[in-house]
Amino acid sequence: MKNAPALKLVELLEIDPHAFRNVLENFPTGVTIVTAAVGTRKVGVTANSFSSVSLSPPLISWSIDKRSSSYEVFNKASHFAVNILAADQSNLSGQFARHSEDKFASVEHTHGAGGAPIFPECSAHLECELFSQIDAGDHYIILGKVVAFTDHDTTPLVLLRSLQNWVTNHWRFAHRGGGHRSTANLDRFLDCRSKAMRQFKHWY
Ligand SMILES: Cc1cc2nc3c(=O)[nH]c(=O)nc-3n(C[C@H](O)[C@H](O)[C@H](O)COP(=O)(O)O)c2cc1C
Known part of the structure; x- marks a missing residue:
């Protein structure tokens, strides 16, 4: 029993970060762009680590x-x-997933609490006051207290094994039509899926 913590440490050190990221992709998430502003500097980061914490x-x-x-x-x-993000905003997700001096170029946005950029076409947005930060490994966990939100009630973008939105859309198409139409939509789904996979491999 005395040696248990040391053994655990060795096990942790042996975990390959890429394999770890791959296993986490079994958990489907939405996709967000988290934004903030200080003075004239605006930032935005595509993030799927978003989670609800307390009501x-x-x-x-x-x-x-x-x-x-x-x-x-x-x-x-x-x-x-x-x-x-809404289901049709995978391009925006890509734009904010890469470092660039002006990620906001030609992106329509307004400003919420504290000047944080808001994208009007997204599925929903939450305006948050910084609540606290936790130092956690190679990341900081940022907690926010929600001070305002808007729900646009549109289909959200879904990320499952690096595959954005197509799963939701496929099921909608396939169940709407029958016969040829379903087959055509399945082909379209498979085509879109391979494009999405290629795009994501490029981003990472
Ligand atoms: C689908 C997806 C989800 C991501 N989730 C996160 C995340 O939760 N936290 C994070 O720091 N980076 C995440 N990234 C990577 C950041 O978006 C990226 O590192 C950042 O935009 C780099 O730009 P910067 O250096 O200008 O901040 C994600 C990327 C993608 C494509």
Whole structure:
């Protein structure tokens, strides 16, 4: 029993980070873009680590990679916004998943609490006050207290094994029509799926 903690440490050190990320992909998530602003500097990061934490008070969390150049702004900003992406916003997800000096170029947005950018076409957005931060391995967990939200009630983007949105759409199409139509939609689904897989491999 005395040796148990040391054994656990060895097991942890042997876990390959890529295999670990792959196993986590068995858990389907939505896709968000978390944004913040300080002065004239705006940042936005595609994030699927978003999670609900508490209903009363209304708390949510997400985690940010310590290497992210956007962290400096999230660390200083009094507020941030979580934009929950709609099924047709996979391009936006890609745009905010890569480092760039101006991720917001030609992206329509307004400003919420603390000036955090909000995308009007998303499925829903939450405006949050920074509640606390936790140092956690190679990420910081950021907790936010929700001060306002808007629910646009549109189909959200879904990420399952690096495969965005197509699963939901396939089932909608397949159950609407029969015969040839279902077959055509299945072909379209498979085609879209391979494109999505290629795109995601490129982003990572
Ligand atoms: C689907 C998806 C989910 C992601 N989730 C997160 C996340 O939860 N936290 C994070 O820090 N980065 C996440 N990333 C990567 C960031 O979006 C990316 O590192 C960031 O935009 C880099 O830009 P920056 O250095 O300008 O901040 C995710 C990327 C993708 C494609």
